[in-house]
Amino acid sequence: MKNKIIVAEPMSTAFNFLEDIRQRGYEPVILESYIPKGYARRLMDEERKIKYSRIKYQITIIKEDPDYAVTLRKVRALDPLLVLVGGEEGVIIATRLANDLGLTGNSFANIPKMTQKSVMHQALKEAGLRYIQGKEVSSWEDCLSFLEETGKEDIVLKHVHGVASVGVHLVHGKKELLDAFRQEKEAENMFGEAENRLLLQERIFGDEYIVNTISRNGVPALTSVFRYYKKRTDSGSIIYRGLETVTKFDCRETELVEYAFRTVKALGITDGPVHGEYMIDEEGPVLIEANCRVMGGSAPAGFLDKVFGYHETDIVLDCMLNCDFHKDFLQKPYHPLRKGYVKDFYSDKDKTISSSGIIPILLNMRSFYSGWVENAGKAAGICKTVDLETETGCVYLVHDNDETTKRDFDLLMLIEEKYPNLLHSNASLFLPPDDSSELTPQIADILNSDTETLIYDIISFYKNGSIGEPIVPEKLLEANPYNRKIMDLLKSISGE
Ligand SMILES: Nc1ncnc2c1ncn2[C@@H]1O[C@H](COP(=O)(O)OP(=O)(O)O)[C@@H](O)[C@H]1O
Ligand SMILES: [Mg+2]
Structure with a gap:
């Protein structure tokens, strides 16, 4: 019987997958994503070191090879039952491997919608859902024409594929945009992608939320909803101040969850989790970005269990292993046990x-x-503090x-x-x-x-x-x- 479950980059909260896999009698295997040398790699190496030191049993670790055929061969030889996406760095490789091995997962053809913020919003537009106006830019002339076309002064500059708010700038007017554009043109992308693509968007002003889901056979089920507390610094960076679980929905939040389900479907997610970030303003909910993996933040499983009665990776794993589990889960009302908060600190x-x-x-x-x-x-x-990577603390509260x-x-x-x-x-x-x-x-x-x-x-x-x-x-x-x-x-x- 197949008993290996591969997790591509089980970092941050996805680390909890390893224990869940063992508890169900399977063998977890770590697949380290290939990240070229640079800032992102240094951060990842640090996190890997910390996380691996907590593993007190023998575990197989394999490395993604830049040559995909080599990786596929290595993974196929293990004859896995599932190849799961761990952190953001695992999305592309895990999806591709699961497809090529005929295992449960999303279609690899969907990767642009799952990872590129410009394509995500185009998909929403095509599905007739609310989206954010945006344009990929490679020159200052592109930026100027976006300002002219939209007539907007409050603009967001970010990377097409980003993470942890690194390189995200909320700016007002041409001067601030030019400073941000110059800075990011030179910057390194978090995923080391050769082509550093930048995106301009209109800025939304509203309350920020997270809606986490797990889909099977094209149907999303709700796992958790959080409200974000963030702050824009004087220099236009976005920093995290905290998160609050939403336990009962008001009518705006009910509308948010319905919109989130439609968004997940519009992005072509059939089998897997989505950690979606949304805003609600006077016009209602709108997607900021979808991350096709479990939520990050390194929340301990015990904390999430106290709050929700489960800790997301367990539910995702059970749903990926068995679609009947997902059907049952869909029938259960969303009913967290306690209120939970994450307090992020900044300087x-x-x-x-x-x-x-x-x-x-x-x-x-x-x-x-x-x-x-x-x-x-x-x-x-x-x-x-200028982004999530530079926060000065993160603590979990529940009572x-x-x-x-x-x-x-x-x-x-x-x-x-x-x-x-x-x-x-x-x-x-x-x-x-x-x-x-x-x-x-x-x-x-x-x-x-x-x-x-x-x-x-x-x-x-x-x-x-x-x-x-x-x-x-x-x-x-x-x-x-x-x-x-x-x-x-x-x-x-x-x-x-
Ligand atoms: N169009 C936008 N309007 C308003 N705020 C935005 C917009 N885009 C991004 N932000 C803010 O910046 C944060 C980081 O942007 P996001 O696209 O989520 O980048 P990352 O992939 O780094 O998380 C968002 O969570 C949100 O607070
Ligand atoms: Mg984000």
């Missing part, structure tokens, strides 16, 4: 840090599940009480935006009193304390019932409203 500039209060803050949040953050224990500084999870998420959003020194800083947690005569030895001591330790002590004080002498003297809190606010925030983190 608005390069900064040196000597202390990271973010550690005790997260560890004391009741909804904190797991995650990672840059911190002073690891490095003396953090870099300015039996949805209100608790939402409160923690809102608090983190507020602190990050208004009081970033609580998270990382090079200065004291509180501001000194204006009048230096109020600088008692006790106050001086607090001002010289390490932020991380101080935050830990303050939260512990409140958690233990505020017994004894307050850690921070009232005089320092009275010194200015900022200090009082910091104290109130720490008090609310402690659950008081």
Whole structure:
């Protein structure tokens, strides 16, 4: 009996496939996609190293050869049951191999619609669905003619095949567009494609969503819906601030899911997952881009299980193995168990840090599940965030009480935006009193304390019932409203 299941580039959340495959009694095999040397390759090599170190069993790893015939031969020799798409870098190779071996998957002829943003929107147009006006550009003259044809000033410049918002610019007017165009003309494509194709689009202003689906025999089933929180930086980059699961749909979201199903079909997806990014504005939903793979973000399976009762790769695998499973899944109403949040962190500039209060803050949040953050224990500084690859942390929040999870998420959003020194800083947690005569030895001591330790002590004080002498003297809190606010925030983190 065939028992090998190949996953092309099982990185990010697709890493969870490996364990799912084993749990079902099959043998996972990793196929590393061929990525030419460069920035994307360096990022991938780093991620592979981290992910592989977590594999505690013998696993076969094969490498995609630039010569497709060689790869096909290697894969055919393994006689796999399935060749699954892992991360974005696995879409093309896995689809092609599955086709050539007669295995379940999407048609390889569909690859342009599945990977090229210009073709995706053309497919929507042809299907009579709402699409985004766009044009592939190779010269500045092309850019100017797009501006003229559309009369638009708010424009997006991006790569035809991109990932993680790398090289995406939201610009206003000719000058900003020219700067972005010059920069990207020289830049390296994330997939190392020889021909670095660029796309201009009209900019949509709306709320951003994710709709994840799994299709079999041309029918999509809903696996999850998230709402995005993103931010445009002053220089026009897009950075992630967080994600919230949508558990009950309002009428706009119901319309979104229906549009997403039609989009998946218009893109010719018959058998496989789609991680679709959409926006909703006054005119309703519109596709930003479809990624024909599971959602990224490296969410731990245990976190997703707590939120949804499943973790996407398990459902995708079961559906790909058995279309009856998909039929049953389609019948079940969409009903997540708990609200889940992903909090992404950013830094608005390069900064040196000597202390990271973010550690005790997260560890004391009741909804904190797991995650990672840059911190002073690891490095003396953090870099300015310009895309998903340069974020400064990503943590997962879930709790039996949805209100608790939402409160923690809102608090983190507020602190990050208004009081970033609580998270990382090079200065004291509180501001000194204006009048230096109020600088008692006790106050001086607090001002010289390490932020991380101080935050830990303050939260512990409140958690233990505020017994004894307050850690921070009232005089320092009275010194200015900022200090009082910091104290109130720490008090609310402690659950008081
Ligand atoms: N036409 C657009 N209008 C408004 N925002 C956009 C548009 N295109 C992209 N964006 C924003 O930029 C982000 C990254 O663009 P996307 O096409 O998804 O690139 P990537 O493949 O790198 O994820 C989107 O998630 C969205 O926030
Ligand atoms: Mg995207």
